[in-house]
Amino acid sequence: MRPFSPRRAEALTALLLTREPGPTAAEHAASGRRGMEQLMSETVAVTGATGFVGRALIERLAAAGLRPRALVRRGEVLGTSTVRGDLDDAGALADLVRDAAHVVHLAGVVKAPEPAAFARVNAGGTERLARAMAKGTGRLVLVSSLAARHPEVSAYAGSKRAAEDVALEILGPERVTILRPPAVYGPGDRATLLIFRQLAS
Secondary structure (H helix, E strand, O other), X not given: OEEOOHHHHHHHHHHHHOXXXXXOHHHHHHOHHHHHHHHHOOEXXXXXXXXXXXXXXXXXXXXXXXXXXXXXXXXXXXXXXXXXXXXXXXXXXXXXXXXXXXXXXXXXXXXXXXXHHHXXXXXXXXXXXXXXXXXXXXXXXXXXXXXXXXXXXXXXXHHHHHHHHHHHXXXXXXXXXXXXXXXEEOOOOOOOHHHHXXXXX
């Protein structure tokens, strides 16, 4: 496992800021000011914004001058405009992605009471999000998992691969970037804290 650090959050933010180069250096320089003004006004929608990775990403997006918009079931996320709802709420998803230049999909489950729940949330939630984006032009950054390399291993792995497949099917590869991070940990992470306590004892 690799620690989730501010540097990794910055790397994800950098991915969102990537722009294709202009035809010539002169044209790129001439449009630089206009491009920066456009960049600063862009909205980045985020699911899973209250999670470990999501909180770090929101902080970095805001620091970069972007406008994060978060989907939350309850409460608010500081530094964002908030949309109340979840991945089952088609209306909330439409509000979340409206006019967003990028959508970062972090939400999902890693533990479930039954195998079918992985498919319902991870694959089904991604499908509903992608369909909400279909009429727009925003790009999806789908944060998947290394487990998706071997979908036959578990219901979780299968659901993550299915989420990748359905996103590509609906939006096409030109609008989808898939990330497969390993397990992450760091300050504020409670999921792996027990493991490290056991190792230290």
